[in-house]
Amino acid sequence: MIEILPVVIFVSIVALVLLISFYFAAKAKSSSGYYAAGGRIHWGINGIAFAGDYLSAASFLGICGLIATAGYDGFLYSIGYLAGWIVALFIVAEPLKRLGRYTFTDALDAKFNSKAIKLVAAISTLVVSLCYLIPQMVGAGVLITPLLGFPHYVGVILVGAIVITIVATAGMTSTTYVQFIKGTLLIVFSIVVVVVLCLRGLTTTPDQGGAVPFKDFKTLAAADASGAVIPSDPSYKVVGQKDVKKLRFVKLEKDGRATWWKAESGASGLSLHETQETVTAKDGSKYINGAPASSANKLALVGNLEVIAGKAGVEARTGPVGPFKFLALIGDPTSQVRRWKEAKFVDGSTKVTVYYSELTPGNRIMRPGLSFKVEGTPLERIDFISLMVALFLGTAALPHILIRYYTVPSPAAARKSTIVAIAAIGFFYVLTLFMGLGAMTSGVINLTDNNMSAPLLARSFGTFLFAMISAIAFATVLGTVSGLIIAASGAVAHDLMDRFAGIIKSDKEKVRAGKVAAFVVGFIAIILGILFKGVNVSFLVGLAFAVAASANLPSIVMMLFWKRTTSKGITASIIVGIVSSIGLILLSPTMFELYGLDPALAPVPLKNPGIISIPLSFLTIIAVSLLTKRDMAEEHARPVQS
Amino acid sequence: MLHEVAIDTGPDPAFVFKKKLGVIMFTIYAVIYAAFIAINVIKPVLMETAIFAGLNLAVVYGFGLILVALVMALFYSTACGKRERLLEAQGKA
Numbered sequence: 001m002i003e004i005l006p007v008v009i010f011v012s013i014v015a016l017v018l019l020i021s022f023y024f025a026a027k028a029k030s031s032s033g034y035y036a037a038g039g040r041i042h043w044g045i046n047g048i049a050f051a052g053d054y055l056s057a058a059s060f061l062g063i064c065g066l067i068a069t070a071g072y073d074g075f076l077y078s079i080g081y082l083a084g085w086i087v088a089l090f091i092v093a094e095p096l097k098r099l100g101r102y103t104f105t106d107a108l109d110a111k112f113n114s115k116a117i118k119l120v121a122a123i124s125t126l127v128v129s130l131c132y133l134i135p136q137m138v139g140a141g142v143l144i145t146p147l148l149g150f151p152h153y154v155g156v157i158l159v160g161a162i163v164i165t166i167v168a169t170a171g172m173t174s175t176t177y178v179q180f181i182k183g184t185l186l187i188v189f190s191i192v193v194v195v196v197l198c199l200r201g202l203t204t205t206p207d208q209g210g211a212v213p214f215k216d217f218k219t220l221a222a223a224d225a226s227g228a229v230i231p232s233d234p235s236y237k238v239v240g241q242k243d244v245k246k247l248r249f250v251k252l253e254k255d256g257r258a259t260w261w262k263a264e265s266g267a268s269g270l271s272l273h274e275t276q277e278t279v280t281a282k283d284g285s286k287y288i289n290g291a292p293a294s295s296a297n298k299l300a301l302v303g304n305l306e307v308i309a310g311k312a313g314v315e316a317r318t319g320p321v322g323p324f325k326f327l328a329l330i331g332d333p334t335s336q337v338r339r340w341k342e343a344k345f346v347d348g349s350t351k352v353t354v355y356y357s358e359l360t361p362g363n364r365i366m367r368p369g370l371s372f373k374v375e376g377t378p379l380e381r382i383d384f385i386s387l388m389v390a391l392f393l394g395t396a397a398l399p400h401i402l403i404r405y406y407t408v409p410s411p412a413a414a415r416k417s418t419i420v421a422i423a424a425i426g427f428f429y430v431l432t433l434f435m436g437l438g439a440m441t442s443g444v445i446n447l448t449d450n451n452m453s454a455p456l457l458a459r460s461f462g463t464f465l466f467a468m469i470s471a472i473a474f475a476t477v478l479g480t481v482s483g484l485i486i487a488a489s490g491a492v493a494h495d496l497m498d499r500f501a502g503i504i505k506s507d508k509e510k511v512r513a514g515k516v517a518a519f520v521v522g523f524i525a526i527i528l529g530i531l532f533k534g535v536n537v538s539f540l541v542g543l544a545f546a547v548a549a550s551a552n553l554p555s556i557v558m559m560l561f562w563k564r565t566t567s568k569g570i571t572a573s574i575i576v577g578i579v580s581s582i583g584l585i586l587l588s589p590t591m592f593e594l595y596g597l598d599p600a601l602a603p604v605p606l607k608n609p610g611i612i613s614i615p616l617s618f619l620t621i622i623a624v625s626l627l628t629k630r631d632m633a634e635e636h637a638r639p640v641q642s
Numbered sequence: 643m644l645h646e647v648a649i650d651t652g653p654d655p656a657f658v659f660k661k662k663l664g665v666i667m668f669t670i671y672a673v674i675y676a677a678f679i680a681i682n683v684i685k686p687v688l689m690e691t692a693i694f695a696g697l698n699l700a701v702v703y704g705f706g707l708i709l710v711a712l713v714m715a716l717f718y719s720t721a722c723g724k725r726e727r728l729l730e731a732q733g734k735a
Contacts, residue, residue, distance in 0.1 A: 072689075072700055079678070079704050086671045086711050090664035090718065098654070328696025367689035367700040374686045381683040388679050392672075411654065415722060419715045426708040433701075561665075 006147050006467035013471045014162060016181070017478055021166045021174040031510040034171035035102035035490050036406040043413040045180050047420020050404055052179030054081070054395075054425055055186055056132075056480035057139025057451075059432070060473055062541065064457075065450035067436020068303065069339065070371035071364070074436055077542065078429035080391025084545075085425065087396040087553075089418040095560050097405045097414040103487070104402040105495040108555055114567035115500055120574040122495035124551040125399040127578055129488040130524065131547050132398065133481060135540035137529020140477045142451045147470045153530045159474070160526035163481045167489065167518040171511075175482040176407055182475040187424060189468050190431045193454075196461050197438040198326050201318040204305050206443040208460035214443060215300045217274040217357065222250075222263070224270045229263055231272060242352075244343045249275070249354055251347070257290040262356040276300060276355040276447060279347075299355065301456065302340050303445040306359055310334035323434065327366070330437050335362030337440060339370075340447055355447045365440075383606050387542055390610030394545025397552035400483040403490060449534065481525065485518045492517035542608065543585055550613035551577035558621045569625030577617035584609030655729040660722050667714050674710060678703055 032038050041049070059081065066074025100107035105121035137156050144155025166174050205214040221232040229238055229250050239258055240251030248263040250272055261272040276299050279287040286293040308316040309332040318329065329335060336359045343354045364370065372387070373380035395401060405414045439445060439453035442460050446452045455473060459466035493513035498504035504513060532540070554577060555570040585591060589599035590607045606612070654660075681688055681703075689700035 072704075075704055076682075079707050082708050082711060083671070083675050086668060086714070089715055090668040090671075094654075094660060324695040324697055327701055331696075331698055331701070333690075363690045363698070366698055367686060368682045369686055374682050384683060385679055388675075392675060412723070412726065415719055419712075419719050422712050422715045426712055429708060430705060433704075560661075 003463055003467075005463050006470060009464075009467040010147055010471045010474065013475050014478075017162065017178050017475060018165060020177050020181070021169040024173040024177065025169040029508075029511065031102070031494070031507050031514070033173060034511045034514055035486070035494060036403070037172040037176050039406060039409055041176055041407040043408050043417040044420055046176065046404060046408050046413070046417035048183045048424055049176045049179035049407075050183075050401070050417060050421035051187070051424035051428065052181075052183030052476075052479045053400055053404060053483045054421065054480075055183060055428055055476060056541065057136045057142075057473065057477045059428070059541075060186065060454060060476055061139050061142065061451040062135065063429075063432045064436045064439060064454035065452070066371065067433060068439035068445050068453035069450045071337075071360075071437070071440065072366050073368055073371035075429075075433045076368060076372070076388070077391065078432050080388050081395065082422070082426050082429050083392050084395025085418065085422045087393060088401065089415065089422065091560070092396045092402070092556055093405060093414045093418050094411040096402060096556070097408070097411045100402075100406055102403070102406060102494050103490040104399050104552065105491065105499075107402075108559060108570065109499075111559060112567035112570070114571070116571040117567055117574075118495050118500040120571050121552075121555075122491040122500065124574050124578055125491035125495070126488050126521075127582070128397075128399055128544060128548045128551065129484045129491070129521070130528065131544035132400070132541065133484050133521075133525040134528045134532050135544070136477050136481045136484070137525050138532050138534075138540070139451060140474065140481075141529060141533055142449060143455065143470055143474050143477070146452065146455065147467075147474070152533050156526055156529035159477055159481060160522050160529070163478055163485060164519050164522040166478065166482045167485045167522070168515045171514065172403070172407060172486055175479070175486055176404075178475070178482060179479045182472065182479045183424060185468075185472045186476060187428050187431075189465070189472055190428060190435065193438070193458055193461070193465065193469065194323070194431050194434040196465070197434060197442075197457070198323055199320045200461075201321050202305060202308050202326070202329055202441060203317045204308060204312060206304050206441065206460070208443060209462065211460070212301070212443070214304070215302075219274070220261070220272040222270045222272050224265075229270065229272070240347060242345050242347060244345045247343060247356075249343070249345075249356075259290040260352065260354045262354070273356065275357075276302075278353045278448075280351045282349040299447050301444050301446060302338070302355075302357070303440050304338050304443050305330070305335060305441045306338050307334065307336040308332075326434065327437070329362075330441065331362045331366030333361055333363040335365075336360070337362060337365050339440075340445065342447070365437075379605050382611060383608055386546075386606060386608035386611035389614065390546035390549050390608060391542065393549035393553050393610070393614060397548040397556065398545075399487040399491070399548075399552075400480070403487050404483075481522075485521050485525070488521040489514040489517035492521075546585070546608060546610040546613065547578065547581045549610055550581035550617050554614065554617040554621050558618070558625075562622075562625070564625050565621065566625045566628045568628040569621040569623075572624040573617045573621035576620040577613060580616050581609045581613035584613060654726075655733065656722065656725045659725045663718060663721060667718055671711065671714060675707065678707060 063077050096107045099110040108121050109117045140159035141152035141155040144150050207214045223230045236252040236254050239253045242249045249260045250263050260277050264271050288297050291297050338357045339360050340355050340357050368374045372384045408414050435454050439457040444456040444460050455470045458469035497513050504510045551574050555573050558565045584604050587604040588607050589602040592599045592602040691699045693699050693702040
């Protein structure tokens, strides 16, 4: 059943966004107005708009979801994303502002005036923007179902349509103000969620403020008779058994209802633990926990503390706690968190997904290792390093971030707006740790999609906060997608059609071309957002960072710091960066899983390509530049500092 | 909020200073960040060590990386601004 308040708040925020677009439409008649907001945005507004651009669906939904399911490992994304701003501020902010006009390609090509650079840099912008667009659109679909009751694809189409309207009416000006409002709202309401979370404190039986009774999963004693499991409660009958990767699941029947239980051997003997499950029959019909799936029979939301600092039951309830105490209690070695995992197998003609729980000590929750295999094989550790390197180097190479340097009047304003961005984004990322852990311990995790953890945590405090957080998250997607589409449309209209092909004859024509490009890119984003449903959005953004860091960063850095860099070196480096990073991703275990193949068969063992593709791109630019000479035009091109 | 008028950026006499300072500060931060990754892959158990107010090294280091980024950014901006004003005054004189 759809509630009225979330719909009203959602519609109000969308209406506000569209009003802003129509209001600024008059200011976007020239290409400067359309692509760079006339270069007149105040650095303070631009700084928060930077935060609005950057705090995407991945930051908000994906990171909170990862922290909710994998603890501190999810927070590593926050750290990496924020650290990337140091590269942006200290290395690229001012030079890029000085060299460019509308797009990242402008700056890269400023020293060389090379057609090849224009072409490949524009293609790179398009590729990175599309890689980044996918998770944003997936996030839109994720939000729309609980908020408005529409299916995933409706959310994706809705975002696509609104964003195309925003971009096509007022370009970068409306995008900037949408980002500013959204960034402010996101930070303010995230603070509200964290405050009420600390005031509620921690408990071992979270009931969402009394709205949803705490579900206590059953445990049955059992005996093992020569491999056959016999429950001590005779009302349960064993009707099946399955061994999956060292785990044993037993199918029990009671009152005509069959459910899967996880068998565990401990000091007190064999026990059977209740799980949650989805079973898909051959004819497509779906069963949840032994009964047909319906709006009344869904998987229960989960996640709770079993023990808080050595205390269990009623006496474990903490009451209001300070923020440090909140983290310390969850991370206490004597605390126990009930986390949920999944196992998939085939049972006769049905496909079964079992969600089973495990207790994890607090000290393991609050350090790396639950998702990233930092204690695994050398290859798994290299994979982790690869991700952290890509996050660090990717920010300063994201086209939709780079073009925001052209919306302010001066290099000093570019610098100041970056600092505002670091402050706002850094503060928000601290909040993600609280929101993620809050979701982990508040019984609000959706087992089929952890991206909804933050909005569902907000719902545990009432409908208003849920409606606000969901609507802001939706606006978050709108803002980020707008920025990405502006970057992509600039690459098509300004870089390719105007500066590369020379087919744009007037300023008006360039604006029109940009609007048409925005429509086409928006349409492609809609298709991809529907196809990639269900994949964790933060993971997808991590990959976009790897492509950006491989394709764009080496050329930016070498152009600024190595005098012998040539146009051919830059061109080759971008091509190698794109091809190697995307190639490695397509051959990775993660993609093999998406293809429905065995991940162990993937020819590339790394999930994150950055550690190979970034150095490869740097080596390419050095080798090709040394092998090629700077031509006369390059020799006389303007130096970086002027 | 009042918006400044867009300006055509001329030559920047403080460019070399800002570039050098940027590289130095980037290197310092990169070392701190690399040390964080190194601890995670070499001895992740160390991250469990309680450091401050019941918080472990993982949380303190993580928050620290965010805070240090902001402090360094403010220092960089202040230093660049000072140098710009100084060179501008020298240029006028």
